[in-house]
Amino acid sequence: MQHKNDEQTHFGYKTVNKSHKRELVADVFDSVATKYDLMNDLMSLGIHRVWKANTIANSGVRKGQKVLDVGGGTGDLSQKFSKIVGVEGKVILSDINQSMLKEGRKKLRNLGFINNISYVQADAEHLPFPDNYFDCVSISFCLRNVTNKEAALRSIYRVLKPGGRILILEFSKPNSQLISKLYDTYSFNVLPILGKIIAGDSESYKYLAESIRMHPSQDELKQMMLQAGFDEVKYYNYTDGIVALHKGFKF
Template sequence: MSEQRTSAIGGMETSFGFRNVGEGEKQPLVNDVFHRVAGRYDVMNDLMSAGMHRLWKDALVAWLNPPKRGDWKVLDVAGGTGDIAFRIIRASDGNAHATVLDINGSMLEVGRERAEKQHLRENVDFVEANAEQLPFADESFDAYTIAFGIRNVPKIEAALTEAYRVLKPGGRFLCLEFSEVDVPFLDRVYEAWSFNAIPRIGQIVAGAGEPYSYLVESIRKFPNQPNFAAMVKAAGFERVTWRNYSGGIAALYSGWKL
């Protein structure tokens, strides 16, 4: 692909996949994507990643290692369907309290329905709001998680600054995101699969191929591991590091508010 990854802060603000859009135009376009795919979002994650997203999310929760106490609070951003939040609650033996925040009401509705079915409604709140302007007081949470959502935020640096603000001293930031494959040959196979197969699968399963073309393109534009880690550090986090999964198809970033 001729399109190059973003390497600087602000580079994703006007990037809607491979299209350049005007300032303020990206968020409504992203909202439309997720309104269209909400009902099939988790099914498509299985198909897009051959089920690997489940292992990556389990790895996030294992690295977070939530304590088994009732006063521990996590904010899961862009986590409308509840996938990460529910895993964290279970890992804490039902003691943790999760707040799921998403800008997309359709995704949150799916999450609420899933929470009811899984009898987790008392452990989780659902909030419709923007990651760039969190409606919470300073130092409100013990952990902040975001999985496969940060690249859809127009002003990533603003979201990272907000993440730092709402964390308590000693709080943990964890971000799981598709990243740059660092294994020879796998990178070409993965790119061919992403750009050719995933939009077609989206058309068949979710009835829409265009949203998945955007999602694939947004992955290709997102900063690679060192560049995104630098953005996390610039927001104030310390001890920033990352772990690659599946040859770098996904990367899990960790930082601390110390």
């Protein structure tokens, strides 16, 4: 009989023990942390900034509110939320990876964001915050790396206030076969080369490409959110579905 801690999951296209995946994902982001922002700009030709701006526009966040940026990494969303909520509000940038959190804190402090952003190393599956606490929770390009996505969704649901909103920005499934084929060619041939040249690491970017393909489709993720308790779940495809924004509420 297989021990619960030895249950299998995927790490890209590989099958690994669930207990081992966290360590493998940590190695990836330890490796890419210092070049993460540069690689984002190169990989997406800067379009990730538009995706994130649309996420902020769908957040409904207002002055004085509390926002949690789960897996917030280098803080692109956190700095935007910080400007909106102002000194009366609060933003928490959380990430399970210490290297990414360190890069995010350094970047935002250098930009002058010191008054209303806190930094917490935390596991998305077990968020260390009170029930019914946040007005909005975002999770951007992080959920596909979480071992137990259902547990993470339930954890986010718990810490949201009634009426609060979840925003999931993540790579998804392209709508057209042509775009899908071009995207595959780019992801598995160009992306690892870029990773090797810029970050000195092709294997981590090979994993990132694989992890995107293993992530649930738009409709599958919508169903997972509904099962976690969220209402009025909708999604918006960006760049032909290469990326999707899922939005839901806690009532």
